Amino acid sequence: MKILVALKQVPDTETKIKLGPDGKSLDLGDVKWITSPYDEYALEEALRLKESRDAEVTAVSVGNDKARAVLQGALALGVQNAVLVKSEQTGDPMAIARSLAGFAKGKGFDLIFLGNKGFGGDNASVGPMLAEFLGIAQANVVTRLDVADGTFRAEREGDAGTEILEGTLPAVITAQRGLNEPRYANLKGIMAAKKKTIEEVDSEPAEPLVGIVALDLPPARPEGRKLDGDAATQAAALLGLLRDEAKVL
């Protein structure tokens, strides 16, 4: 079994957002970079299949040299191969999906794991786009996965409840929290990873189809009002305001 897991480097979730001078990007000066948290569930699921089914796992990231850090982290956790697909087009999910599809095509991956969304862009789109480009099945926002010979069964968070879907391999699976409990790297793994090489390939042409022309901070909220009195007084005052002033009840 061959598995691909796609990882994205993103600003830490506790990052305070500062805008860059061009008005359409972030000031990334003080940003701490991490592996997108949902990708950790994707990576863990791949590692579990490596152990239970003797799978060969390749970690891939689309980006520039900075993204080598997430691949190094994946090597420390035990993936056998790591590949950087070099591209500067990491803003549009369609361009990322094209780069990933270009890399994955014809390599015989049975499963491709991603996080269900990458922090920052919040598009939650690369997985379905990649599945379409490769012409294979998809299961998104997956909280449980069972793999058999040539087929899979996945549980995903749907609108009406948990959806149970069945499909054929190969498949793209996007991971949701709850799928597993990601492991941490140990010192031995970190040291071993330093001896491994990260392969570099150029991306196929992948033009963005959507572009950001402006980035703004959210509008400031008007100053609020604190309500006085004992609990009963506060409660009655609040409900009155919600009903009569804000008109939301």
Add this chain to the structure above:
Amino acid sequence: MILVYCELKDGGIRKPSLEALSEARRLADAAGLAVGALFVGASCAGAEGAAQYGADAILKVEAPSLAAYSSDGYAQAIADAVKAKGATMLLGAATSAGKDVLPRAAARLDAGYAADVTGLAMAEGKLTCLRPVYAGKAFATEVFQSPVQVASTRPNVFAASVNPKAGAVEALPAPAGGFLAVVREILAKGGGKQDLTEANVIVSGGRGMKDGANFQLLEELAEAIGGVVGASRAAVDAGWGIPHSIQVGQTGKVVSPTLYIACGISGAIQHVAGMSGSKVIVAINKDPEAPIFKLATYGIVGDLFEVVPELTRAAKAMGIGK
């Protein structure tokens, strides 16, 4: 034509789909375009309701093979319909289903895709999308470089407005079948509860709830005022048995209700990212310095274990939610 992918539930059109349809109508009126409401399934009974919300045409892709949802099958049906009608824009709601199928349909159409937009404008046939990024810590204005433009609209942001049009019904050919992945079963949530991302009113609890059992207080208030219960990451991670599916924040659901009541939630940056799009925010917290008060429309500095039951009692007495 602007096509709007609409979802049906219990014989009616889902509200987030009506919101997308109404927004398409508004854009189409300004640009002199027609609106087509697109339905996919084994039976599209209830689709006729789209005429009330501005559909010039009601397009049905019906086949037994579409009885159960399939990402690849539905994406194919939607993309085929866009091509058949020569549509230049495809909208749909950013529900779980919409977020699953629309990016795949966009890829099939070689069309740019803007996810979860909160604002749309059109000039000379080109859409401009406003969408939250970094879970709402910033807003991006995005434009398309592709001839076909696809966007999903965030639930609860656009108004669903009645605007009756002809709604001429047309059947479109369905994909052949043999889909790659199919939904076999849906394990329904208890009590037909609304998803947080679509709820109008959310009562949310944080570390200040002290125990999972105390969330019963929030359930009672939510029930009294017609809301659903959410939680902060601190509450979910505390091991109180609060499921991640109700977590609000950057690592959970990003919500935009008309009313968000934060109980015992300090207002950590990653929580705020998930709920700052709420229209009205109420904060109930013992700590007057809690950052959540900076966001709150109405703040109550007090003990939630006294205030929340009083709210439930008063809501019932005032007949709110009836």
